[in-house]
Amino acid sequence: xxxxxxxxxxxxxxxxxxxxxxxxxxxxxxxxxxxxxxxxxxxxxxxxxxxxxxxxxxxxxxxxxxxxxxxxxxxxxxxxxxxxxxxxxxxxxxxxxxxxxxxxxxxxxxxxxxxxxxxxxxxxxxxxxxxxxxxxxxxxxxxxxxxxxxxxxxxxxxxxxxxxxxxxxxxxxxxxxxxxxxxxxxxxxxxxxxxxxxxxxxxxxxxxxxxxxxxxxxxxxxxxxxxxxxxxxxxxxxxxxxxxxxxxxxxxxxxxxxxxxxxxxxxxxxxxx
Numbered sequence: 001x002x003x004x005x006x007x008x009x010x011x012x013x014x015x016x017x018x019x020x021x022x023x024x025x026x027x028x029x030x031x032x033x034x035x036x037x038x039x040x041x042x043x044x045x046x047x048x049x050x051x052x053x054x055x056x057x058x059x060x061x062x063x064x065x066x067x068x069x070x071x072x073x074x075x076x077x078x079x080x081x082x083x084x085x086x087x088x089x090x091x092x093x094x095x096x097x098x099x100x101x102x103x104x105x106x107x108x109x110x111x112x113x114x115x116x117x118x119x120x121x122x123x124x125x126x127x128x129x130x131x132x133x134x135x136x137x138x139x140x141x142x143x144x145x146x147x148x149x150x151x152x153x154x155x156x157x158x159x160x161x162x163x164x165x166x167x168x169x170x171x172x173x174x175x176x177x178x179x180x181x182x183x184x185x186x187x188x189x190x191x192x193x194x195x196x197x198x199x200x201x202x203x204x205x206x207x208x209x210x211x212x213x214x215x216x217x218x219x220x221x222x223x224x225x226x227x228x229x230x231x232x233x234x235x236x237x238x239x240x241x242x243x244x245x246x247x248x249x250x251x252x253x254x255x256x257x258x259x260x261x262x263x264x265x266x267x268x269x270x271x272x273x
Contacts, residue, residue, distance in 0.1 A: 002272045004031075004265040005088075006043070009080035012209040012240035012255035014112070019240040020209035021045050021260070022080040026088060027052040030061075031272060033070070039265060040065035046204045049077035051085070054099055060085075062098035062105070068203030072101040075211010075253055076240075079114050082107035083257040115254040120246065121146045121215040135169035136162055136180065146216040148197075149175055153182040156194045160187075160235050166200040175201065179213045183225070184233075192230040193221045209240030215251045222246040 006025050013019025023043040030052055031039075040048035044067055051062040062081060064074035078098065086092045086109055094109045106117045123144035132149065133139050138158060140151035149172070153159050159182045169178060177199035184191040195217055197210040207213075214232060222228055232242045245252040 002267045002269060004039070004267060005262065006039075006265055007080075007084045007088075007262045008045070008260040009083055009257050010260055011076035011079045011083070011257045012211070012234075012242055013238075014256045014258060016258050016260055018238050019255075019257070020047075020076040020207065020238070022074075022077040023048040024077070024080050024084040025050045025265070026084065035267070035272075036063070037065055037070070041067045042265075043067070046207050047071070047074045047077040049074070049081045051081050051098065058093075059097045059099060059104075062100050064100075066199075066203045070101075071202065073118070073212040073215070075116055075118065075214065076209055076255075078105060078107060078116055079211065079255055079257055082109065082114050083259075087259065112256055113254050114257065115252050116211060118211070118215050118251050118253060120219050120249050120251045121212075122219045123150050123216050126150075129172075131168065131172050132178070135165050135172060135178065137165060138162060140180070144216075144220070148177040148179050148213065148216065150179045150181060150216060150220070152220075153180060156182050156185045156188040156235070158182060159194050159196055162196060164198050164206075166198070166205050169198060170200050177202065177204075177207075177210075177213070179210075179217065181217055181220070183221070184231075188233055188235065190231070191233045192225055192227070193217065194233050194235045196234065196236055206236055208236040208238040209234045209242070209255075211242070211253055211255075214242060214244050214253055218244040218246050218251045218253075
């Protein structure tokens with residue numbers, strides 16, 4: 001019998017049962033991909049992060065799985081992994097480097113806050129489609145495209161009022177996720193912009209707080225608001241708070257995290273190489 005530690009962390013929040021939950025499993029060596037996917041499905045959270053030492057370095061390899069698929073970038077689970085490492089290792093450094101499908105990512109700890117250094121993913125103009133309108137139930141002011149479709153609305157209240165049709169969203173061709181966003185305004189006048197993120201094709205109807213989405217939202221709103229440092233709120237049911245900064249072709253995303261629970265996965269030795 002092999003035991004694998006697993007931590008449940010709420011990221012981009014300082015309150016339990018808010019922000020975006022992620023599972024984090026520190027490994028000493030990699031398990032088979034099929035087993036990683038089974039663990040992520042068993043966790044049934046939007047993301048499970050696995051990290052393991054990178055041989056010959058002080059760095060780590062990091063991978064992210066939804067209950068359905070492996071993904072190329074996940075901000076909140078990266079924050080959660082750094083948070084877990086800082087708590088399970090008394091000698092954990094304040095700066096960690098993870099190697100991922102999206103290249104090297106660094107996370108820096110300052111007190112209780114963690115800053116992710118991610119590659120910017122600017123959006124370009126896209127086409128308004130009846131399919132997107134049907135999926136969102138409201139017509140956005142404009143549509144942009146990066147990895148995700150970005151639906152820009154004129155008010156935060158419109159974004160909060162969305163009641164998406166996820167079956168219709170699944171029919172959109174070649175869409176990883178749909179981001180709805182608007183500038184800050186009542187009832188969110190204390191932030192620069194708001195967002196929601198829907199990814200039913202990845203097994204996540206609505207993601208509570210999406211770090212990777214802010215790799216696109218930060219350059220968008222930095223340009224439109226004329227400021228490099230922005231306060232953001234993802235207005236899902238759980239809600240989450242982020243500070244975002246555009247630094248050239250990088251996006252610095254800062255947030256906090258809190259441990260909710262921890263435990264063990266018990267694996268039959270036949271499952272573990």
